[in-house]
Amino acid sequence: MISLNIEKTLGFISKENVFAYEAQVKAAQEALENGTGKGNDFLGWLHLPSSITKEHLADLKATAQVLRENCEAVVIAGIGGSYLGARAVIEALSNSFAWLQDKKSGPVILYAGHNIGEDYLYELTEYLKDKKFGVINISKSGTTTETALAFRLLKKQCEDQRGKEMAKKVIVAVTDAKKGAARVTADNEGYKSFIIPDNVGGRFSVLTPVGLLPIAVAGFDIEKLVAGAAAMEKACGKDVPFAENPAAIYAATRNELYKNGKKIEILVNFNPKLHYVSEWWKQLYGESEGKENKGIFPASVDFSTDLHSMGQWIQEGERTIYETVISVEKTQYSLQVPSDEANLDGLNFLAGKHVDEVNKMAELGTQLAHVDGGVPNMRIVIPALNEESLGGLLYFFEKACGISGYLLGVNPFNQPGVEAYKKNMFALLNKPGYEEESKAIQARL
Numbered sequence: 143m144i145s146l147n148i149e150k151t152l153g154f155i156s157k158e159n160v161f162a163y164e165a166q167v168k169a170a171q172e173a174l175e176n177g178t179g180k181g182n183d184f185l186g187w188l189h190l191p192s193s194i195t196k197e198h199l200a201d202l203k204a205t206a207q208v209l210r211e212n213c214e215a216v217v218i219a220g221i222g223g224s225y226l227g228a229r230a231v232i233e234a235l236s237n238s239f240a241w242l243q244d245k246k247s248g249p250v251i252l253y254a255g256h257n258i259g260e261d262y263l264y265e266l267t268e269y270l271k272d273k274k275f276g277v278i279n280i281s282k283s284g285t286t287t288e289t290a291l292a293f294r295l296l297k298k299q300c301e302d303q304r305g306k307e308m309a310k311k312v313i314v315a316v317t318d319a320k321k322g323a324a325r326v327t328a329d330n331e332g333y334k335s336f337i338i339p340d341n342v343g344g345r346f347s348v349l350t351p352v353g354l355l356p357i358a359v360a361g362f363d364i365e366k367l368v369a370g371a372a373a374m375e376k377a378c379g380k381d382v383p384f385a386e387n388p389a390a391i392y393a394a395t396r397n398e399l400y401k402n403g404k405k406i407e408i409l410v411n412f413n414p415k416l417h418y419v420s421e422w423w424k425q426l427y428g429e430s431e432g433k434e435n436k437g438i439f440p441a442s443v444d445f446s447t448d449l450h451s452m453g454q455w456i457q458e459g460e461r462t463i464y465e466t467v468i469s470v471e472k473t474q475y476s477l478q479v480p481s482d483e484a485n486l487d488g489l490n491f492l493a494g495k496h497v498d499e500v501n502k503m504a505e506l507g508t509q510l511a512h513v514d515g516g517v518p519n520m521r522i523v524i525p526a527l528n529e530e531s532l533g534g535l536l537y538f539f540e541k542a543c544g545i546s547g548y549l550l551g552v553n554p555f556n557q558p559g560v561e562a563y564k565k566n567m568f569a570l571l572n573k574p575g576y577e578e579e580s581k582a583i584q585a586r587l
């Protein structure tokens with residue numbers, strides 16, 4: 143089970159003021175439970191872990207198995223909430239060098255539809271040229287340009303290389319039950335498809351087939367992931383006392399820090415495998431809270447790598463930041479520093495120590511240095527990088543995000559701001575239906 147420690151924020155804000163949020167947090171929890179708050183048509187994620195059925199998981203696992211048996215590579219096509227959750231879990235659990243290994247335990251997992259890079263897509267299609275590959279096309283709206291464009295390329299290539307019949311078997315759609323181009327294509331072509339529930343927004347959808355199918359295809363245990371999330375659903379439940387509820391304490395602490403001028407939260411890890419957990423978290427909090435001209439700016443760093451780049455800024459730059467560190471208690475493997483007779487690098491004082499002991503001291507030393515430098519520091523400790531812990535961590539952040547958004551007074555479940563660039567892009571590309579916008583935007587250039 144994960145734990146949260148806010149002790150090192152308390153020189154900057156008081157415990158009393160954090161605990162003063164108790165009533166507001168209770169109200170936020172009740173609004174979530176009763177569906178009486180803003181964005182209440184998007185609360186399907188709240189009890190998702192405890193309501194996922196064995197049959198649903200079995201269906202996902204069976205489909206994943208078809209892809210695993212018939213594909214050397216599987217491309218996950220999706221963007222934002224339709225991609226980051228899956229990538230966060232897959233990268234956290236995968237061997238860092240898996241895809242360079244000759245003996246593979248399953249298909250190589252690749253990503254597309256999350257950018258519009260011509261070179262990226264060219265290189266991807268080149269790589270896939272001699273591969274038996276499949277595609278999971280993930281889009282709730284079914285109309286997202288980045289994803290639709292990548293899928294158009296991949297569908298054609300898959301059909302050309304593998305034939306229509308096999309393509310039907312290895313292309314799977316995860317989309318809305320009724321609407322959108324992805325749904326129409328899936329139905330017309332006879333693809334296996336999974337539904338993204340109406341009441342679950344993209345960034346809260348990792349525990350729907352959006353995340354679960356790719357994670358299962360990558361060979362990870364989605365039952366354990368869901369079990370970890372379900373345990374956290376309980377631990378963050380509305381009747382758990384404030385002081386014992388990690389989501390409540392996290393939401394209250396970050397809002398109190400924000401009130402005290404700490405406008406940027408930096409999510410820190412000391413394990414490179416957590417990089418995409420931070421990317422997922424940035425979307426979750428950025429899209430949920432950044433509106434009405436307010437909201438903490440979510441940033442992230444990978445330490446100790448970024449101590450050699452961003453470390454200076456964090457130590458001595460503008461004092462508007464605080465850090466939330468995800469600390470992984472136990473490593474999966476064991477590696478000790480060898481002794482060296484010549485000791486030219488002077489590292490013999492570390493001989494016999496586990497690499498993780500060095501990492502943990504870097505973590506502790508950094509925490510103390512940053513606190514001394516005026517940066518409040520919270521710590522989230524997870525026991526290990528495994529499915530249970532990750533399931534718990536993801537749900538913890540989701541629940542805290544719902545509470546935190548309500549404390550801030552915004553609707554944490556919409557994202558009106560993401561439409562502005564799309565409107566301009568369509569106008570610039572002369573999309574049919576955008577004639578007026580095209581004229582107006584051309585006049586500005």
Ligand code: PA5
Binds near residue numbers: 346
């Ligand atoms: O959180 C969100 O709603 C967004 O990030 C979406 O997930 C993202 O824009 C992709 O949308 P869609 O799933 O409709 O393709």
